[in-house]
Amino acid sequence: MGLGLPSLFLLPLLLGVLFWIAEAAHPCDVITGGYSNWIGSAINKDVVIVGGGISGLSAMKKLLEEQVTNAVILEAQDYLGGRVKTYRQGSILVEDGAEWIHGGSRNPLYQLANSLGMLTQPLADSAYDWRVKTSTGTQASEAGYNVAEQVFFECEKGSVIQNYYNTAIGQCYKDKFGSFYNNGKTLAGEKSAWLHYLNMFVLRDVGLNDWMKESGRDFDQFTSFGGEDKLNQWSQGYDALTNNLKSSIPQDKIKLSTPVCKIFWESDPNGKALVVTSTKEAYLTDYVLVTASIGHLQERHLQLFDPPLPASYQNNLNRLELGLADKIHLGWSSPWWKALNPKPLDMQVIFKVFDLPTEESWLYGVMEVMGVHQQLNLLQAFVNGDYAQKMENLSDDDVKRHILKFLRRVTGQTVPEPTFFRRSQWGKNVWVRGSYSSYITVSGDQAGLKSRNPLSVPITNSYGNKVIHWAGEHTNGTRYGTVDGALGSGTRAAVRIINDM
Template sequence: MGLGWPSLLLPLLGLLFRIAEAAHPCDVITGSYSNWIGSAINKEVVIVGGGISGLSAMKTLIEEPVTNAVILEAQDYIGGRVKTYREGSILVEDGAEWIHGGPRNPLYKLADSLGMLTQPLADSAYDWRVKTSAGTKASEAGYNVAEDVFYECEKSSVMQNYYNSGVGQCYKDKFGSFYNNGLTVPGEKSAWLHYLNMFVLRDVGLNDWMEESGRDFDQFISYGGEDKLNQWSQGYDALTNYLKNSVPQGKIKLSTPVCKIFWDSDPNGKALVVTSTKEAYLTDYVLVTASIGHLQERHLQLFDPPLPASYQNNLNRLDLGLADKIHLGWSSPWWKKLNPKPLDLQVIFKTFDLPSEESWLYGVMEVMGVHQQLNLLQAFVNGDYAQKMEDLSDADVKRHILKFLGRVTGQTVPEPTFFRRSQWGKNIWVRGSYSSYITVSGDQAGLKSRGPLAKPITNSHGNKVIFWAGEYTNTTRYGTVDGAMGSGTRAARQIISDM
């Protein structure tokens, strides 16, 4: 029987839908410098991106004062990968959540000075369980080994031996000796190694623990006390609001993606910035604070002429990790009716026999209470597992995680009253979550630190016109909010000194 018109049209309609879905908002912007210069608005500084680095840069400029500046933010909110979500009494963080490192972290001091610092709960305050994915009890000794190995490989004296290999090799090597010397269960060894792998992907922000250069890892400076998870008591957007309050009204434009930066076409040596809203800005300086994931994907379309080959090469010597979150809430804590505590559930996989569509759950190694809200649970999903999760519907993700929780706890899990999951990989302005890393191949190709990524670009007039900020440009505190903040301040001071 021949195919009817409906049968022929359905695949075609599906293809057209995928093409429409894949279209980028900036693809509608065409034309050369000469097409846009006539309508250009004059600015001293244009900041591309209203994340923490962009806001910090603007705060620094305003204090000088450099007043003829504007932030152009592609999304409909400021903060970038700091994104607090509220629904009724529920507060969750889609992105950055903790202030790591205690009082040495400038964010700790800032939150404390604003009366917004939450101290972490003691370990004894949690309902702590160590289980297999099948619901049986797992050995706590395995958890202790994973934790000890994690901190062992943070030592510079240890990581120096892995400069020519991925950081994962350190974890693998140390895990073998630590596990065999501990009071551990032999039948759980491979399960705890997988757990450690997911632990590292979550906390370091990698897609694959064999990808990050040991040299890059070793350049990160820890402030100490990384296990002390302080938080902003009223949400991380308290930081966003603090920075925003220093910026005069009208200097931040939301939903205004930057689509073209003509950085070497102006006869006076300036740059011309064009947005998807068909606005043009002629400026002395452009400060680019966009995510490294976005830049890797769009730099050939964004910059005219293309960036110098050396900078393009260095951009491609990094990767941006992906870690998503799933949040679930109930009217009461089902895991314990009497005298409940926040749940902290550690999970290992002794077998890998989940149905294919549920295989993303292998990326979940912990389910825990969050933001000191007793009725709320949070799970991280890392790397390729996070990408698989993002490709599923909300309904499927919720169904899978509820089934998983029931199997691991051995309890009946009621339908949640709240569900939310992040999808940072699908976000075209980010394409990842919180931490960049120099890859092993990138290190071997010559990128030994992030310094070259923070170096301004000079045009043919000898003018420094493009400056860079963002966590990926911070050599010692990459992947952190304080690192992004510091990079914005540094770039703004570079611009001020060049004026």
């Protein structure tokens, strides 16, 4: 039976109500009432750590080393590690989040993994089945790839990027690409395709949503350890780091599936903070260390903090953006791309034509399909920014169907149905709302945020107590967007708390 006129009139109202209900269904919306409703049942703690990611775990480890034992980690999700999330299925191992140890031996994680006998050395370029293809399956110019790679590293030079402090790093890539491409032995018909490829290359490697958004000044503050292209890995999965940190923390100091919903930081007459969780537990504490992602903080800080954070801090929070990078993983019983003497596939893809159906347009964000963790039968593709958002809004079946159609078109080969499929959806995760790298926007820089230092400064209440401390990759001014940066920020925050006690 069709809809009558009254039903049609009410349909927008009904959809609006349903939308409101969906938006209201945040796990923390069950928590109501003020300080006085919760103080009576509060458990006393010296330190409450909000978040059991790498920064939260490293902070707890440091506190315990300094004999600060009356502390607890409250983690919203049902696992530790945050954006370090390893998934296993039988012999298959994939990383939903962090995957590589960047920077070689100068990275402290390299040293730790090596000392534990868990460091995987990268394969030589010759070990890969390396291809450069167009989206329609024809051979693309390798010279175009060389230009994109040269431009990428050119805009990492301090002497170059300093000229872009007052604009976006994307402008550097655009400018240098034009001069490099025109001077090289490259195909004129592929120029726009390789510029798009470079754009996607940057979004993936730097962790941006839009290369015209990150401030050149912010980009230049990142400290490279050198050898950033040396892609070492944890041989048994990145969660080996999580497990290593967790091993020194007593189990009773970690509470999983315990989202923090309210932090009252001005209400206690003794100048302490009261932390309330969705499980209706309350903790009265001298120090709250907040390690949540900046994506979550931007979305929920007005509901989380009572009273609201100082206006200056709120403004600085909104002068950053958290990038979105998702992965798609596919596995087969054997490598279909080559029957004899197969190698891990590493295929670069450019789009000379943008002719995909609208629902498949997220594939324009795929610029490389490559092997996973040196497992011969697995492939992965990154999808970034707006393209990742489009992908997240599709069903698993649609994403799998689209990527298989794409692979068949690009390779011209028979690609069987995979025996393994997985994709991440970091944007839909209410506790993260993004992936591995935050960045100060051009508008944020112009509004006065010239570095990330203000984001790591503790908040002092009217009683003169530094009750709120900060950690997480976005608070690390020189190694943001990295796991070692998150690790260091947690240790730094713990030292500040210890020194203030």
